[in-house]
Amino acid sequence: MFKILSNEKIAPAVFRMDLEAALVAKKAAGGQFVMIRIDEKGERIPLTIADINGKNITIVYQVVGVTTHKLTEKKAGSALEDVVGPLGHATDARKFGTVCCIGGGVGIAELYPVVRAYKNAGNKVIVIIGARNKELVIFKDKLSKVCDEIFVTTDDGSDGEKGFVSNVLKRLMDSGANIDLVYAVGPAVMMKVVADMTRPAGIKTLASLNTVLVDGTGMCGSCRIEVAGETRFACVDGPEFDAHEVNFEEMMARQSLFKDKEAHACKIRGILQ
Ligand SMILES: Cc1cc2nc3c(=O)[nH]c(=O)nc-3n(C[C@H](O)[C@H](O)[C@H](O)COP(=O)(O)OP(=O)(O)OC[C@H]3O[C@@H](n4cnc5c(N)ncnc54)[C@H](O)[C@@H]3O)c2cc1C
Ligand code: FES
Structure with missing residues:
Protein backbone atom coordinates (compact mmCIF):
# COMPACT_ATOMS: atom_id res chain seq x y z
CA MET A 1 0.00 0.00 0.00
CA PHE A 2 1.20 3.52 -0.80
CA LYS A 3 0.31 6.26 1.66
CA ILE A 4 -1.35 9.41 0.31
CA LEU A 5 0.19 12.49 1.89
CA SER A 6 -2.07 15.06 0.22
CA ASN A 7 -4.70 15.23 -2.51
CA GLU A 8 -5.58 18.80 -3.42
CA LYS A 9 -7.55 20.45 -6.17
CA ILE A 10 -5.20 22.89 -7.93
CA ALA A 11 -7.44 23.90 -10.85
CA PRO A 12 -10.93 22.99 -12.09
CA ALA A 13 -10.91 19.16 -12.43
CA VAL A 14 -7.15 19.00 -11.84
CA PHE A 15 -5.69 17.52 -8.63
CA ARG A 16 -2.21 17.16 -7.22
CA MET A 17 -1.46 14.10 -5.09
CA ASP A 18 1.68 13.51 -3.04
CA LEU A 19 2.42 9.88 -2.31
CA GLU A 20 4.91 8.00 -0.23
CA ALA A 21 6.62 5.65 -2.71
CA ALA A 22 10.24 5.33 -1.59
CA LEU A 23 11.42 2.74 -4.12
CA VAL A 24 9.80 4.58 -7.05
CA ALA A 25 11.22 7.93 -5.89
CA LYS A 26 14.70 6.46 -5.52
CA LYS A 27 14.94 5.56 -9.21
CA ALA A 28 12.55 8.00 -10.90
CA ALA A 29 13.67 10.66 -13.38
CA GLY A 30 11.94 13.22 -15.60
CA GLY A 31 9.70 11.77 -18.31
CA GLN A 32 8.84 8.56 -16.46
CA PHE A 33 5.45 7.45 -15.21
CA VAL A 34 3.76 5.12 -12.73
CA MET A 35 0.81 2.75 -13.14
CA ILE A 36 -1.52 3.18 -10.20
CA ARG A 37 -4.42 1.09 -8.93
CA ILE A 38 -6.73 2.58 -6.31
CA ASP A 39 -7.89 -0.72 -4.83
CA GLU A 40 -7.66 -4.39 -5.69
CA LYS A 41 -10.62 -4.20 -8.08
CA GLY A 42 -9.50 -0.95 -9.68
CA GLU A 43 -8.20 -0.51 -13.23
CA ARG A 44 -4.57 0.37 -13.77
CA ILE A 45 -3.96 3.86 -15.16
CA PRO A 46 -0.71 5.61 -16.09
CA LEU A 47 0.21 8.96 -14.54
CA THR A 48 3.43 10.87 -15.04
CA ILE A 49 5.74 11.53 -12.13
CA ALA A 50 5.44 15.31 -11.84
CA ASP A 51 7.93 15.71 -9.01
CA ILE A 52 10.19 13.71 -6.73
CA ASN A 53 10.94 14.76 -3.18
CA GLY A 54 12.99 12.41 -1.02
CA LYS A 55 10.92 9.26 -0.71
CA ASN A 56 7.77 10.95 -2.04
CA ILE A 57 6.46 11.47 -5.55
CA THR A 58 3.86 13.89 -6.93
CA ILE A 59 1.27 13.05 -9.54
CA VAL A 60 -1.06 15.59 -11.13
CA TYR A 61 -4.25 14.23 -12.64
CA GLN A 62 -7.14 15.57 -14.61
CA VAL A 63 -10.56 14.14 -13.83
CA VAL A 64 -11.79 12.58 -17.06
CA GLY A 65 -13.49 9.33 -16.09
CA VAL A 66 -14.18 6.71 -13.44
CA THR A 67 -10.70 6.11 -12.04
CA THR A 68 -9.59 9.72 -11.94
CA HIS A 69 -12.96 10.61 -10.36
CA LYS A 70 -12.44 7.93 -7.69
CA LEU A 71 -8.96 9.32 -7.03
CA THR A 72 -10.47 12.67 -6.00
CA GLU A 73 -12.28 10.89 -3.16
CA LYS A 74 -9.08 9.59 -1.57
CA LYS A 75 -8.12 11.46 1.57
CA ALA A 76 -4.66 12.25 2.95
CA GLY A 77 -3.70 9.42 5.29
CA SER A 78 -5.40 6.74 3.19
CA ALA A 79 -3.50 4.68 0.61
CA LEU A 80 -3.40 3.45 -2.98
CA GLU A 81 -3.24 -0.30 -3.58
CA ASP A 82 -0.45 -0.13 -6.21
CA VAL A 83 2.03 2.41 -7.49
CA VAL A 84 4.22 0.58 -10.00
CA GLY A 85 7.24 2.32 -11.47
CA PRO A 86 9.15 4.19 -12.51
CA LEU A 87 8.12 3.01 -15.98
CA GLY A 88 9.16 4.16 -19.44
CA HIS A 89 12.48 5.71 -20.42
CA ALA A 90 13.66 8.82 -18.62
CA THR A 91 14.15 11.93 -20.73
CA ASP A 92 17.57 11.98 -22.39
CA ALA A 93 18.49 15.28 -20.77
CA ARG A 94 21.89 15.96 -22.31
CA LYS A 95 23.21 19.38 -23.23
CA PHE A 96 21.69 20.37 -26.56
CA GLY A 97 22.01 24.17 -26.36
CA THR A 98 18.62 25.86 -26.37
CA VAL A 99 15.66 23.62 -25.54
CA CYS A 100 12.08 24.78 -25.94
CA CYS A 101 9.71 22.82 -23.67
CA ILE A 102 6.02 23.03 -24.51
CA GLY A 103 3.18 21.86 -22.26
CA GLY A 104 -0.56 21.92 -22.83
CA GLY A 105 -3.30 21.35 -20.23
CA VAL A 106 -2.33 18.82 -17.57
CA GLY A 107 0.82 18.21 -19.64
CA ILE A 108 2.15 21.40 -18.03
CA ALA A 109 2.71 19.51 -14.75
CA GLU A 110 4.29 16.59 -16.60
CA LEU A 111 6.79 19.06 -18.06
CA TYR A 112 8.25 20.16 -14.72
CA PRO A 113 10.84 17.40 -14.04
CA VAL A 114 11.82 17.44 -17.72
CA VAL A 115 12.49 21.20 -17.70
CA ARG A 116 14.49 20.83 -14.50
CA ALA A 117 16.58 18.01 -16.01
CA TYR A 118 17.35 19.99 -19.20
CA LYS A 119 18.27 23.03 -17.11
CA ASN A 120 20.52 20.98 -14.82
CA ALA A 121 22.29 19.62 -17.91
CA GLY A 122 23.34 23.17 -18.79
CA ASN A 123 20.80 24.01 -21.48
CA LYS A 124 19.06 27.34 -21.98
CA VAL A 125 15.43 26.36 -21.43
CA ILE A 126 12.49 28.26 -22.87
CA VAL A 127 9.09 27.11 -21.61
CA ILE A 128 5.77 27.66 -23.37
CA ILE A 129 2.65 26.58 -21.50
CA GLY A 130 -0.94 26.82 -22.63
CA ALA A 131 -4.39 26.16 -21.22
CA ARG A 132 -8.00 26.99 -22.01
CA ASN A 133 -8.14 29.77 -19.42
CA LYS A 134 -6.30 31.35 -16.48
CA GLU A 135 -7.73 28.93 -13.89
CA LEU A 136 -6.23 26.00 -15.77
CA VAL A 137 -2.72 27.43 -15.95
CA ILE A 138 -0.88 25.29 -13.40
CA PHE A 139 2.74 25.12 -12.19
CA LYS A 140 3.58 28.57 -13.63
CA ASP A 141 5.61 29.68 -10.58
CA LYS A 142 7.30 26.30 -10.18
CA LEU A 143 8.34 26.23 -13.85
CA SER A 144 9.49 29.88 -13.80
CA LYS A 145 12.05 28.95 -11.16
CA VAL A 146 13.72 26.24 -13.27
CA CYS A 147 13.76 27.82 -16.75
CA ASP A 148 15.30 30.86 -18.42
CA GLU A 149 12.17 32.25 -20.04
CA ILE A 150 8.48 31.37 -19.81
CA PHE A 151 5.55 32.20 -22.10
CA VAL A 152 1.92 31.59 -21.17
CA THR A 153 -0.97 31.32 -23.59
CA LEU A 172 10.25 32.42 -31.83
CA MET A 173 11.14 30.46 -34.95
CA ASP A 174 10.26 33.38 -37.25
CA SER A 175 12.39 35.74 -35.16
CA GLY A 176 15.40 33.51 -35.82
CA ALA A 177 15.72 32.14 -32.30
CA ASN A 178 18.28 29.38 -32.32
CA ILE A 179 16.33 26.39 -30.99
CA ASP A 180 18.20 23.07 -30.87
CA LEU A 181 15.47 20.87 -29.43
CA VAL A 182 11.72 21.09 -28.91
CA TYR A 183 9.97 18.90 -26.32
CA ALA A 184 6.16 18.71 -26.28
CA VAL A 185 3.70 17.10 -23.88
CA GLY A 186 -0.05 17.60 -23.89
CA PRO A 187 -3.04 16.92 -26.12
CA ALA A 188 -2.16 14.85 -29.20
CA VAL A 189 -3.39 17.56 -31.53
CA MET A 190 -1.05 20.09 -29.88
CA MET A 191 1.93 17.77 -30.26
CA LYS A 192 1.01 17.15 -33.91
CA VAL A 193 0.81 20.89 -34.66
CA VAL A 194 4.20 21.44 -33.00
CA ALA A 195 5.74 18.56 -34.97
CA ASP A 196 4.32 19.88 -38.26
CA MET A 197 5.83 23.28 -37.49
CA THR A 198 9.34 22.11 -36.58
CA ARG A 199 9.68 19.39 -39.26
CA PRO A 200 10.33 21.76 -42.19
CA ALA A 201 12.79 23.73 -40.05
CA GLY A 202 14.67 20.53 -39.17
CA ILE A 203 14.43 21.14 -35.42
CA LYS A 204 14.67 17.87 -33.51
CA THR A 205 11.36 17.43 -31.65
CA LEU A 206 10.29 14.97 -28.99
CA ALA A 207 6.70 14.22 -27.97
CA SER A 208 5.62 12.39 -24.82
CA LEU A 209 2.76 10.18 -25.99
CA ASN A 210 -0.35 9.31 -24.00
CA THR A 211 -1.81 6.29 -25.74
CA VAL A 212 -4.06 3.92 -23.77
CA LEU A 213 -1.88 1.76 -21.51
CA VAL A 214 -3.15 -1.40 -19.86
CA ASP A 215 -0.22 -3.32 -18.34
CA GLY A 216 2.47 -0.70 -18.95
CA THR A 217 5.16 -3.34 -19.35
CA GLY A 218 5.08 -4.22 -23.06
CA MET A 219 2.87 -7.31 -22.87
CA CYS A 220 -0.64 -6.36 -24.02
CA GLY A 221 0.00 -4.22 -27.10
CA SER A 222 -2.75 -1.72 -26.29
CA CYS A 223 -0.36 1.25 -26.35
CA ARG A 224 1.04 0.43 -29.80
CA ILE A 225 1.81 3.32 -32.04
CA GLU A 226 3.33 3.73 -35.48
CA VAL A 227 6.68 5.50 -35.41
CA ALA A 228 8.77 5.77 -38.58
CA GLY A 229 6.49 3.15 -40.15
CA GLU A 230 7.16 0.62 -37.40
CA THR A 231 5.05 -0.53 -34.50
CA ARG A 232 6.38 0.66 -31.16
CA PHE A 233 4.98 0.42 -27.63
CA ALA A 234 4.59 3.72 -25.80
CA CYS A 235 5.06 2.04 -22.41
CA VAL A 236 8.41 0.36 -22.94
CA ASP A 237 9.83 2.10 -26.03
CA GLY A 238 8.61 5.56 -24.95
CA PRO A 239 6.75 7.46 -23.79
CA GLU A 240 8.95 9.96 -25.68
CA PHE A 241 9.42 9.58 -29.42
CA ASP A 242 10.73 11.60 -32.33
CA ALA A 243 7.60 13.66 -33.02
CA HIS A 244 8.43 13.94 -36.72
CA GLU A 245 8.09 10.17 -37.07
CA VAL A 246 4.89 9.62 -35.06
CA ASN A 247 1.66 8.77 -36.89
CA PHE A 248 -0.52 11.15 -34.84
CA GLU A 249 -3.68 10.46 -36.88
CA GLU A 250 -3.54 6.79 -35.94
CA MET A 251 -2.71 7.66 -32.35
CA MET A 252 -5.70 9.99 -32.03
CA ALA A 253 -8.02 7.37 -33.54
CA ARG A 254 -6.75 4.74 -31.09
CA GLN A 255 -7.13 7.09 -28.11
CA SER A 256 -10.88 7.10 -28.61
CA LEU A 257 -11.22 3.30 -29.12
CA PHE A 258 -12.91 2.79 -25.75
CA LYS A 259 -14.95 6.01 -25.64
CA ASP A 260 -18.33 4.19 -25.61
CA LYS A 261 -17.28 1.86 -22.79
CA GLU A 262 -15.75 4.74 -20.80
CA ALA A 263 -18.94 6.80 -21.20
CA HIS A 264 -21.03 3.79 -20.14
CA ALA A 265 -18.84 3.20 -17.07
CA CYS A 266 -19.33 6.83 -16.05
CA LYS A 267 -23.09 6.67 -16.67
CA ILE A 268 -23.71 3.59 -14.51
CA ARG A 269 -21.73 5.18 -11.67
CA GLY A 270 -23.53 8.50 -12.01
CA ILE A 271 -20.34 10.36 -12.95
CA LEU A 272 -20.98 13.12 -15.45
CA GLN A 273 -18.53 13.47 -18.34
C1 LIG B 1 2.41 7.59 -20.23
C2 LIG B 1 1.15 8.34 -19.84
C3 LIG B 1 1.23 9.32 -18.88
C4 LIG B 1 0.07 9.98 -18.46
N1 LIG B 1 0.20 10.96 -17.51
C5 LIG B 1 -0.89 11.62 -17.10
C6 LIG B 1 -0.79 12.61 -16.08
O1 LIG B 1 0.29 12.88 -15.53
N2 LIG B 1 -1.93 13.26 -15.70
C7 LIG B 1 -3.14 12.98 -16.28
O2 LIG B 1 -4.13 13.62 -15.90
N3 LIG B 1 -3.27 12.06 -17.24
C8 LIG B 1 -2.18 11.35 -17.65
N4 LIG B 1 -2.32 10.37 -18.60
C9 LIG B 1 -3.67 10.03 -19.07
C10 LIG B 1 -4.41 9.21 -17.98
O3 LIG B 1 -3.78 7.93 -17.86
C11 LIG B 1 -5.90 9.03 -18.31
O4 LIG B 1 -6.51 10.30 -18.26
C12 LIG B 1 -6.60 8.11 -17.32
O5 LIG B 1 -6.20 6.76 -17.55
C13 LIG B 1 -8.12 8.20 -17.45
O6 LIG B 1 -8.75 7.17 -16.70
P1 LIG B 1 -10.28 7.33 -16.25
O7 LIG B 1 -10.77 6.00 -15.77
O8 LIG B 1 -10.44 8.44 -15.27
O9 LIG B 1 -11.04 7.80 -17.54
P2 LIG B 1 -11.74 6.95 -18.71
O10 LIG B 1 -13.16 7.38 -18.82
O11 LIG B 1 -11.42 5.50 -18.55
O12 LIG B 1 -10.96 7.49 -19.98
C14 LIG B 1 -10.99 8.85 -20.41
C15 LIG B 1 -9.88 9.05 -21.42
O13 LIG B 1 -8.61 8.85 -20.77
C16 LIG B 1 -7.71 8.10 -21.60
N5 LIG B 1 -7.44 6.81 -20.93
C17 LIG B 1 -8.31 5.98 -20.34
N6 LIG B 1 -7.71 4.90 -19.84
C18 LIG B 1 -6.40 5.03 -20.12
C19 LIG B 1 -5.26 4.25 -19.89
N7 LIG B 1 -5.32 3.08 -19.27
N8 LIG B 1 -4.09 4.71 -20.35
C20 LIG B 1 -3.98 5.91 -20.97
N9 LIG B 1 -5.03 6.70 -21.22
C21 LIG B 1 -6.22 6.28 -20.82
C22 LIG B 1 -8.42 7.88 -22.91
O14 LIG B 1 -8.06 8.91 -23.81
C23 LIG B 1 -9.88 8.01 -22.55
O15 LIG B 1 -10.68 8.37 -23.63
C24 LIG B 1 -1.19 9.69 -19.04
C25 LIG B 1 -1.26 8.69 -20.03
C26 LIG B 1 -0.10 8.04 -20.43
C27 LIG B 1 -0.18 6.99 -21.48
S1 FES C 1 0.48 -0.98 -22.16
FE1 FES C 1 0.53 -3.06 -22.74
S2 FES C 1 2.12 -3.12 -24.21
FE2 FES C 1 2.15 -1.07 -23.54
Whole structure:
Protein backbone atom coordinates (compact mmCIF):
# COMPACT_ATOMS: atom_id res chain seq x y z
CA MET A 1 0.00 0.00 0.00
CA PHE A 2 1.20 3.52 -0.80
CA LYS A 3 0.31 6.26 1.66
CA ILE A 4 -1.35 9.41 0.31
CA LEU A 5 0.19 12.49 1.89
CA SER A 6 -2.07 15.06 0.22
CA ASN A 7 -4.70 15.23 -2.51
CA GLU A 8 -5.58 18.80 -3.42
CA LYS A 9 -7.55 20.45 -6.17
CA ILE A 10 -5.20 22.89 -7.93
CA ALA A 11 -7.44 23.90 -10.85
CA PRO A 12 -10.93 22.99 -12.09
CA ALA A 13 -10.91 19.16 -12.43
CA VAL A 14 -7.15 19.00 -11.84
CA PHE A 15 -5.69 17.52 -8.63
CA ARG A 16 -2.21 17.16 -7.22
CA MET A 17 -1.46 14.10 -5.09
CA ASP A 18 1.68 13.51 -3.04
CA LEU A 19 2.42 9.88 -2.31
CA GLU A 20 4.91 8.00 -0.23
CA ALA A 21 6.62 5.65 -2.71
CA ALA A 22 10.24 5.33 -1.59
CA LEU A 23 11.42 2.74 -4.12
CA VAL A 24 9.80 4.58 -7.05
CA ALA A 25 11.22 7.93 -5.89
CA LYS A 26 14.70 6.46 -5.52
CA LYS A 27 14.94 5.56 -9.21
CA ALA A 28 12.55 8.00 -10.90
CA ALA A 29 13.67 10.66 -13.38
CA GLY A 30 11.94 13.22 -15.60
CA GLY A 31 9.70 11.77 -18.31
CA GLN A 32 8.84 8.56 -16.46
CA PHE A 33 5.45 7.45 -15.21
CA VAL A 34 3.76 5.12 -12.73
CA MET A 35 0.81 2.75 -13.14
CA ILE A 36 -1.52 3.18 -10.20
CA ARG A 37 -4.42 1.09 -8.93
CA ILE A 38 -6.73 2.58 -6.31
CA ASP A 39 -7.89 -0.72 -4.83
CA GLU A 40 -7.66 -4.39 -5.69
CA LYS A 41 -10.62 -4.20 -8.08
CA GLY A 42 -9.50 -0.95 -9.68
CA GLU A 43 -8.20 -0.51 -13.23
CA ARG A 44 -4.57 0.37 -13.77
CA ILE A 45 -3.96 3.86 -15.16
CA PRO A 46 -0.71 5.61 -16.09
CA LEU A 47 0.21 8.96 -14.54
CA THR A 48 3.43 10.87 -15.04
CA ILE A 49 5.74 11.53 -12.13
CA ALA A 50 5.44 15.31 -11.84
CA ASP A 51 7.93 15.71 -9.01
CA ILE A 52 10.19 13.71 -6.73
CA ASN A 53 10.94 14.76 -3.18
CA GLY A 54 12.99 12.41 -1.02
CA LYS A 55 10.92 9.26 -0.71
CA ASN A 56 7.77 10.95 -2.04
CA ILE A 57 6.46 11.47 -5.55
CA THR A 58 3.86 13.89 -6.93
CA ILE A 59 1.27 13.05 -9.54
CA VAL A 60 -1.06 15.59 -11.13
CA TYR A 61 -4.25 14.23 -12.64
CA GLN A 62 -7.14 15.57 -14.61
CA VAL A 63 -10.56 14.14 -13.83
CA VAL A 64 -11.79 12.58 -17.06
CA GLY A 65 -13.49 9.33 -16.09
CA VAL A 66 -14.18 6.71 -13.44
CA THR A 67 -10.70 6.11 -12.04
CA THR A 68 -9.59 9.72 -11.94
CA HIS A 69 -12.96 10.61 -10.36
CA LYS A 70 -12.44 7.93 -7.69
CA LEU A 71 -8.96 9.32 -7.03
CA THR A 72 -10.47 12.67 -6.00
CA GLU A 73 -12.28 10.89 -3.16
CA LYS A 74 -9.08 9.59 -1.57
CA LYS A 75 -8.12 11.46 1.57
CA ALA A 76 -4.66 12.25 2.95
CA GLY A 77 -3.70 9.42 5.29
CA SER A 78 -5.40 6.74 3.19
CA ALA A 79 -3.50 4.68 0.61
CA LEU A 80 -3.40 3.45 -2.98
CA GLU A 81 -3.24 -0.30 -3.58
CA ASP A 82 -0.45 -0.13 -6.21
CA VAL A 83 2.03 2.41 -7.49
CA VAL A 84 4.22 0.58 -10.00
CA GLY A 85 7.24 2.32 -11.47
CA PRO A 86 9.15 4.19 -12.51
CA LEU A 87 8.12 3.01 -15.98
CA GLY A 88 9.16 4.16 -19.44
CA HIS A 89 12.48 5.71 -20.42
CA ALA A 90 13.66 8.82 -18.62
CA THR A 91 14.15 11.93 -20.73
CA ASP A 92 17.57 11.98 -22.39
CA ALA A 93 18.49 15.28 -20.77
CA ARG A 94 21.89 15.96 -22.31
CA LYS A 95 23.21 19.38 -23.23
CA PHE A 96 21.69 20.37 -26.56
CA GLY A 97 22.01 24.17 -26.36
CA THR A 98 18.62 25.86 -26.37
CA VAL A 99 15.66 23.62 -25.54
CA CYS A 100 12.08 24.78 -25.94
CA CYS A 101 9.71 22.82 -23.67
CA ILE A 102 6.02 23.03 -24.51
CA GLY A 103 3.18 21.86 -22.26
CA GLY A 104 -0.56 21.92 -22.83
CA GLY A 105 -3.30 21.35 -20.23
CA VAL A 106 -2.33 18.82 -17.57
CA GLY A 107 0.82 18.21 -19.64
CA ILE A 108 2.15 21.40 -18.03
CA ALA A 109 2.71 19.51 -14.75
CA GLU A 110 4.29 16.59 -16.60
CA LEU A 111 6.79 19.06 -18.06
CA TYR A 112 8.25 20.16 -14.72
CA PRO A 113 10.84 17.40 -14.04
CA VAL A 114 11.82 17.44 -17.72
CA VAL A 115 12.49 21.20 -17.70
CA ARG A 116 14.49 20.83 -14.50
CA ALA A 117 16.58 18.01 -16.01
CA TYR A 118 17.35 19.99 -19.20
CA LYS A 119 18.27 23.03 -17.11
CA ASN A 120 20.52 20.98 -14.82
CA ALA A 121 22.29 19.62 -17.91
CA GLY A 122 23.34 23.17 -18.79
CA ASN A 123 20.80 24.01 -21.48
CA LYS A 124 19.06 27.34 -21.98
CA VAL A 125 15.43 26.36 -21.43
CA ILE A 126 12.49 28.26 -22.87
CA VAL A 127 9.09 27.11 -21.61
CA ILE A 128 5.77 27.66 -23.37
CA ILE A 129 2.65 26.58 -21.50
CA GLY A 130 -0.94 26.82 -22.63
CA ALA A 131 -4.39 26.16 -21.22
CA ARG A 132 -8.00 26.99 -22.01
CA ASN A 133 -8.14 29.77 -19.42
CA LYS A 134 -6.30 31.35 -16.48
CA GLU A 135 -7.73 28.93 -13.89
CA LEU A 136 -6.23 26.00 -15.77
CA VAL A 137 -2.72 27.43 -15.95
CA ILE A 138 -0.88 25.29 -13.40
CA PHE A 139 2.74 25.12 -12.19
CA LYS A 140 3.58 28.57 -13.63
CA ASP A 141 5.61 29.68 -10.58
CA LYS A 142 7.30 26.30 -10.18
CA LEU A 143 8.34 26.23 -13.85
CA SER A 144 9.49 29.88 -13.80
CA LYS A 145 12.05 28.95 -11.16
CA VAL A 146 13.72 26.24 -13.27
CA CYS A 147 13.76 27.82 -16.75
CA ASP A 148 15.30 30.86 -18.42
CA GLU A 149 12.17 32.25 -20.04
CA ILE A 150 8.48 31.37 -19.81
CA PHE A 151 5.55 32.20 -22.10
CA VAL A 152 1.92 31.59 -21.17
CA THR A 153 -0.97 31.32 -23.59
CA THR A 154 -4.68 30.88 -22.94
CA ASP A 155 -7.41 30.21 -25.49
CA ASP A 156 -9.45 33.14 -24.10
CA GLY A 157 -6.58 35.51 -23.30
CA SER A 158 -7.32 35.50 -19.53
CA ASP A 159 -3.64 34.82 -18.76
CA GLY A 160 -0.57 35.51 -20.88
CA GLU A 161 -1.32 35.97 -24.54
CA LYS A 162 -4.49 34.88 -26.32
CA GLY A 163 -3.99 31.89 -28.58
CA PHE A 164 -2.12 28.61 -28.66
CA VAL A 165 1.37 27.54 -27.59
CA SER A 166 2.17 26.98 -31.24
CA ASN A 167 1.70 30.73 -31.93
CA VAL A 168 4.56 31.52 -29.55
CA LEU A 169 6.74 28.77 -31.02
CA LYS A 170 6.13 30.12 -34.53
CA ARG A 171 7.02 33.65 -33.42
CA LEU A 172 10.25 32.42 -31.83
CA MET A 173 11.14 30.46 -34.95
CA ASP A 174 10.26 33.38 -37.25
CA SER A 175 12.39 35.74 -35.16
CA GLY A 176 15.40 33.51 -35.82
CA ALA A 177 15.72 32.14 -32.30
CA ASN A 178 18.28 29.38 -32.32
CA ILE A 179 16.33 26.39 -30.99
CA ASP A 180 18.20 23.07 -30.87
CA LEU A 181 15.47 20.87 -29.43
CA VAL A 182 11.72 21.09 -28.91
CA TYR A 183 9.97 18.90 -26.32
CA ALA A 184 6.16 18.71 -26.28
CA VAL A 185 3.70 17.10 -23.88
CA GLY A 186 -0.05 17.60 -23.89
CA PRO A 187 -3.04 16.92 -26.12
CA ALA A 188 -2.16 14.85 -29.20
CA VAL A 189 -3.39 17.56 -31.53
CA MET A 190 -1.05 20.09 -29.88
CA MET A 191 1.93 17.77 -30.26
CA LYS A 192 1.01 17.15 -33.91
CA VAL A 193 0.81 20.89 -34.66
CA VAL A 194 4.20 21.44 -33.00
CA ALA A 195 5.74 18.56 -34.97
CA ASP A 196 4.32 19.88 -38.26
CA MET A 197 5.83 23.28 -37.49
CA THR A 198 9.34 22.11 -36.58
CA ARG A 199 9.68 19.39 -39.26
CA PRO A 200 10.33 21.76 -42.19
CA ALA A 201 12.79 23.73 -40.05
CA GLY A 202 14.67 20.53 -39.17
CA ILE A 203 14.43 21.14 -35.42
CA LYS A 204 14.67 17.87 -33.51
CA THR A 205 11.36 17.43 -31.65
CA LEU A 206 10.29 14.97 -28.99
CA ALA A 207 6.70 14.22 -27.97
CA SER A 208 5.62 12.39 -24.82
CA LEU A 209 2.76 10.18 -25.99
CA ASN A 210 -0.35 9.31 -24.00
CA THR A 211 -1.81 6.29 -25.74
CA VAL A 212 -4.06 3.92 -23.77
CA LEU A 213 -1.88 1.76 -21.51
CA VAL A 214 -3.15 -1.40 -19.86
CA ASP A 215 -0.22 -3.32 -18.34
CA GLY A 216 2.47 -0.70 -18.95
CA THR A 217 5.16 -3.34 -19.35
CA GLY A 218 5.08 -4.22 -23.06
CA MET A 219 2.87 -7.31 -22.87
CA CYS A 220 -0.64 -6.36 -24.02
CA GLY A 221 0.00 -4.22 -27.10
CA SER A 222 -2.75 -1.72 -26.29
CA CYS A 223 -0.36 1.25 -26.35
CA ARG A 224 1.04 0.43 -29.80
CA ILE A 225 1.81 3.32 -32.04
CA GLU A 226 3.33 3.73 -35.48
CA VAL A 227 6.68 5.50 -35.41
CA ALA A 228 8.77 5.77 -38.58
CA GLY A 229 6.49 3.15 -40.15
CA GLU A 230 7.16 0.62 -37.40
CA THR A 231 5.05 -0.53 -34.50
CA ARG A 232 6.38 0.66 -31.16
CA PHE A 233 4.98 0.42 -27.63
CA ALA A 234 4.59 3.72 -25.80
CA CYS A 235 5.06 2.04 -22.41
CA VAL A 236 8.41 0.36 -22.94
CA ASP A 237 9.83 2.10 -26.03
CA GLY A 238 8.61 5.56 -24.95
CA PRO A 239 6.75 7.46 -23.79
CA GLU A 240 8.95 9.96 -25.68
CA PHE A 241 9.42 9.58 -29.42
CA ASP A 242 10.73 11.60 -32.33
CA ALA A 243 7.60 13.66 -33.02
CA HIS A 244 8.43 13.94 -36.72
CA GLU A 245 8.09 10.17 -37.07
CA VAL A 246 4.89 9.62 -35.06
CA ASN A 247 1.66 8.77 -36.89
CA PHE A 248 -0.52 11.15 -34.84
CA GLU A 249 -3.68 10.46 -36.88
CA GLU A 250 -3.54 6.79 -35.94
CA MET A 251 -2.71 7.66 -32.35
CA MET A 252 -5.70 9.99 -32.03
CA ALA A 253 -8.02 7.37 -33.54
CA ARG A 254 -6.75 4.74 -31.09
CA GLN A 255 -7.13 7.09 -28.11
CA SER A 256 -10.88 7.10 -28.61
CA LEU A 257 -11.22 3.30 -29.12
CA PHE A 258 -12.91 2.79 -25.75
CA LYS A 259 -14.95 6.01 -25.64
CA ASP A 260 -18.33 4.19 -25.61
CA LYS A 261 -17.28 1.86 -22.79
CA GLU A 262 -15.75 4.74 -20.80
CA ALA A 263 -18.94 6.80 -21.20
CA HIS A 264 -21.03 3.79 -20.14
CA ALA A 265 -18.84 3.20 -17.07
CA CYS A 266 -19.33 6.83 -16.05
CA LYS A 267 -23.09 6.67 -16.67
CA ILE A 268 -23.71 3.59 -14.51
CA ARG A 269 -21.73 5.18 -11.67
CA GLY A 270 -23.53 8.50 -12.01
CA ILE A 271 -20.34 10.36 -12.95
CA LEU A 272 -20.98 13.12 -15.45
CA GLN A 273 -18.53 13.47 -18.34
C1 LIG B 1 2.41 7.59 -20.23
C2 LIG B 1 1.15 8.34 -19.84
C3 LIG B 1 1.23 9.32 -18.88
C4 LIG B 1 0.07 9.98 -18.46
N1 LIG B 1 0.20 10.96 -17.51
C5 LIG B 1 -0.89 11.62 -17.10
C6 LIG B 1 -0.79 12.61 -16.08
O1 LIG B 1 0.29 12.88 -15.53
N2 LIG B 1 -1.93 13.26 -15.70
C7 LIG B 1 -3.14 12.98 -16.28
O2 LIG B 1 -4.13 13.62 -15.90
N3 LIG B 1 -3.27 12.06 -17.24
C8 LIG B 1 -2.18 11.35 -17.65
N4 LIG B 1 -2.32 10.37 -18.60
C9 LIG B 1 -3.67 10.03 -19.07
C10 LIG B 1 -4.41 9.21 -17.98
O3 LIG B 1 -3.78 7.93 -17.86
C11 LIG B 1 -5.90 9.03 -18.31
O4 LIG B 1 -6.51 10.30 -18.26
C12 LIG B 1 -6.60 8.11 -17.32
O5 LIG B 1 -6.20 6.76 -17.55
C13 LIG B 1 -8.12 8.20 -17.45
O6 LIG B 1 -8.75 7.17 -16.70
P1 LIG B 1 -10.28 7.33 -16.25
O7 LIG B 1 -10.77 6.00 -15.77
O8 LIG B 1 -10.44 8.44 -15.27
O9 LIG B 1 -11.04 7.80 -17.54
P2 LIG B 1 -11.74 6.95 -18.71
O10 LIG B 1 -13.16 7.38 -18.82
O11 LIG B 1 -11.42 5.50 -18.55
O12 LIG B 1 -10.96 7.49 -19.98
C14 LIG B 1 -10.99 8.85 -20.41
C15 LIG B 1 -9.88 9.05 -21.42
O13 LIG B 1 -8.61 8.85 -20.77
C16 LIG B 1 -7.71 8.10 -21.60
N5 LIG B 1 -7.44 6.81 -20.93
C17 LIG B 1 -8.31 5.98 -20.34
N6 LIG B 1 -7.71 4.90 -19.84
C18 LIG B 1 -6.40 5.03 -20.12
C19 LIG B 1 -5.26 4.25 -19.89
N7 LIG B 1 -5.32 3.08 -19.27
N8 LIG B 1 -4.09 4.71 -20.35
C20 LIG B 1 -3.98 5.91 -20.97
N9 LIG B 1 -5.03 6.70 -21.22
C21 LIG B 1 -6.22 6.28 -20.82
C22 LIG B 1 -8.42 7.88 -22.91
O14 LIG B 1 -8.06 8.91 -23.81
C23 LIG B 1 -9.88 8.01 -22.55
O15 LIG B 1 -10.68 8.37 -23.63
C24 LIG B 1 -1.19 9.69 -19.04
C25 LIG B 1 -1.26 8.69 -20.03
C26 LIG B 1 -0.10 8.04 -20.43
C27 LIG B 1 -0.18 6.99 -21.48
S1 FES C 1 0.48 -0.98 -22.16
FE1 FES C 1 0.53 -3.06 -22.74
S2 FES C 1 2.12 -3.12 -24.21
FE2 FES C 1 2.15 -1.07 -23.54
